[in-house]
Amino acid sequence: MNDADAAGQIVEVLAPLAVDQTYSYFSPPALRLAPGEHVEIPLGRQSTYGVVWEVRGSADTPGNLKTVISRYARPPLSQKLRDFVDWLARYTLAPRGMALRLATRSAESAEAEPDRLVYRATGARPQRETPTRARVLAAAEGGLVFSKKALSGAAGCSPSVVDALVDDGALEAIKAPASAIADSLTSDYAQSTLETEQEKAASALRSSVALRAYQPFLLEGVTGSGKTEVYFEAVAAALEQGEQALVMMPEIALTSQFLERFAQRFGGRPAEWHSSVADRKRSRIWRGCATGEVKVVVGARSALFLPFANLRLIVVDEEHDGAYKQEDGVCYHARDMAVVRASIEGATLVLSSATPSIESRVNAELGRYAHLRLRARAGARLLPRADAIDMRIEGPGQGRWLAPRLARAIGETIARGEQALLFLNRRGYAPLTLCRSCGHRFRCRQCDAWLVEHRFRRALICHHCGYVEQRPNVCPECDAEETLSPCGPGIERIAEEAAKLFPNARILVLSSDFPGGAERLRRELEEVAKGSFDLIIGTQLVAKGHNFPYLTLVGVVDADLGLGSGDPRASERTFQLLAQVTGRAGRGDKPGAALIQTYHPEHPVMRALLCGDPEDFYAQEISLRERAGLPPFGRLAALIVSGRDAGLAEAHARALVRAAHSLPPTPAYRLAAAGGLPEPDEIAVLGPAEAPIALLRGRFRFRLLIKAPRRANLQGFLRDLLEGGPPARGGVRVQVDVDPQSFL
DNA sequence: AGCACGCCGACT
């Protein structure tokens, strides 16, 4: 044994805490740690868990360093995953420890499971035969294997009797084969029949997967064009090579319907990963990903941090969906980070959507993503015919919300025994309640927004902060009775009108604030799919996930809602939502119809919906942003002020504020260099609710999100920053919301 | 994440 073998090591360990640094430890000679291994380390006055980030050298004695306590027998984090953690931390400006947490949260207790033992009768008689032993042996008759618990349970004795019988030779213990973590999958279990366009897209993906190099694709295709079948071919290609694939979906889109479809194609279910998977299962899947045993994971955004051994493919389904944004703790956009992970892993990336986000479209047009398009619906299905109802011309009378033409169409649909859906993205009965006698309007005490009347709950509710108060019968300002008057429609009010118009119809109202929770919702959606209702009235939760096979008519009640919100993505979001809802209409070879009630039939969003071609919309929207001097994406940066992480964050805050000229290598700087972030001429302190609105009213050049107790202090703090002086106190965290593609 | 240290308001 030479000196190097006898010496200990100096290792850099990252703990999954709010620290950005790694800490140095001495590792005794016997441990021989490698980067990525999981260790227990002393930290402060207790011990924690950490990951070896780097082995820095050897040493004979600890010197002034503390000593690593032990090694955990978990699969080490690969260099690629560690690089991803570092990248994510640098990009989101989160402490590296917090980024590591995302990757190790389910690693705890991910040790190899101990062999499970089962027992079988050997046929030999035990040396001493007591009545209890006889009962155990009787239970073990027939040559089958049983668990210890099953035998002792059947015999009504303690498990130690089984042990004794093993010692006596009457039973034998056998290693049970480890139960599989996930179903085994077969790449060609059932071949999909693909049409020409699909076939072309699928073969592009298949050959990319075979190349084993980072290659990004935008897979764009109208509802029903068979995007899923196409990316299933890419999954199949990864399986054929014995390698891994990750399919990400927004949590609510991850339905058993989807898993069934997957099983029909691959002969088994993928490993599922989302918030309600039990802890034990989670750590098994975590381990299975690291060992390569788990081949395909279908999961929500957190699946992005699994320790894949050989990841060949990442699919981001519904890539435009806002649910990919993580907004507390480490703030990140899972779709963007999927791009980064794919590039680090050298994997194929597929962003899939019927209505891609603007930034993905722009990336495709710039040639950063290969653009695969499916223009036709698969299986000769036709797109729903969309028609506008111009509310200025053919709107309903006073106090009604459904235009006569829409009401008629619903009646006819129900009469044919088909299903209709009325969509209105507004919960409650009426968005505003005022007093006809004095003009009093109900406002939220916490945040100043209008209170929304909920008639089912007899309450006034703030949709911004959740504040609730009882709906009074008397005006609180002028004491007049019976003068409180609801203005505008909410979904409950539409339900009331529909019940009057169609007294014999089976109507279901679906809104996220109804009691019963997810369980009831799931049951109701299944009933809808079975055709148990004639008319469904719902908010945006009807837009996603489920298929409604009997649905042939979709009516959009207030299509303009959301266009006037001041949100920079208002048009984009409205288009995506309405395209999704109206796309639900139609079944088999019978085209559905969509009727859209709008005051602005000429608006680009409406025009795109009516002609059924999103091309129009994207071209308009991108040129609008160009003319407004906004980059098509990466338009904003968020400054989050909080009490913690002062040192790290302060530097970034300075960099951001002086981004136009300063040189620190932060994403903010690079954004500025790319022309995305002009120098601010004013800094204001806004709450999270106000900031997005103010932003693209053009008042501010970038967004400041403030999380802090006292506003006045922050004002001073930020002014100090702007003038370049030392901030008196407090810390700053900067989050930059841009497309990482431009930084790769 | 824990845990200590420190600085202000209400208690035996």
Added chain:
DNA sequence: GTCGGCGTGCTC
């Protein structure tokens, strides 16, 4: 006089 609230800072 202290007990304890949480706001802040540190852990190799």
